[in-house]
Amino acid sequence: MHFSTMTNSQLVDHYNGLGPDKPLKAWKGKKSELIDKIAVLTPASDRTVRECALELLGFVNHYEDRNTGEVVDPDHPNARSVGIPYDQVIAGIQEEFPACKTTVACLRWYSVKIRADEEGYENYDLPQRRPRVKAKK
Numbered sequence: 495m496h497f498s499t500m501t502n503s504q505l506v507d508h509y510n511g512l513g514p515d516k517p518l519k520a521w522k523g524k525k526s527e528l529i530d531k532i533a534v535l536t537p538a539s540d541r542t543v544r545e546c547a548l549e550l551l552g553f554v555n556h557y558e559d560r561n562t563g564e565v566v567d568p569d570h571p572n573a574r575s576v577g578i579p580y581d582q583v584i585a586g587i588q589e590e591f592p593a594c595k596t597t598v599a600c601l602r603w604y605s606v607k608i609r610a611d612e613e614g615y616e617n618y619d620l621p622q623r624r625p626r627v628k629a630k631k
Contacts, residue, residue, distance in 0.1 A: 498585055502525060502528065509528065514531075529589070543587060543591050546591065548608070548615075550583040550587065552619055557573040575623070578624070579624060584596055
């Protein structure tokens with residue numbers, strides 16, 4: 495899960511898990527400020543844009559009934575996994591790698607590789623459905 499897709503409560507839990515001097519009970523400020531506080535406590539990593547993209551492409555946001563579209567538990571007999579839209583995947587990548595120019599075409603290319611179970615992509619799974627971005631009026 496990436497910070498931009500997490501709730502404030504989840505971010506507070508993550509922040510507290512990093513062992514700050516003053517753990518938080520809740521957060522009522524801007525989400526971006528809490529993410530900045532997390533970044534200060536998070537050690538730098540050697541993670542690549544590709545790894546970030548593949549993680550976000552595989553993130554399951556929720557499960558829905560394939561017949562009705564209602565949100566259900568993962569063990570529901572008609573459950574199917576739903577990811578996050580491509581624009582949110584790109585936003586998550588750019589949050590971690592601000593200079594990155596990843597496109598929807600690149601994300602779709604990764605998705606094809608994962609579905610084909612190509613070498614280097616065999617350990618990744620995609621949600622069964624990804625919501626489309628609604629057109630701006």
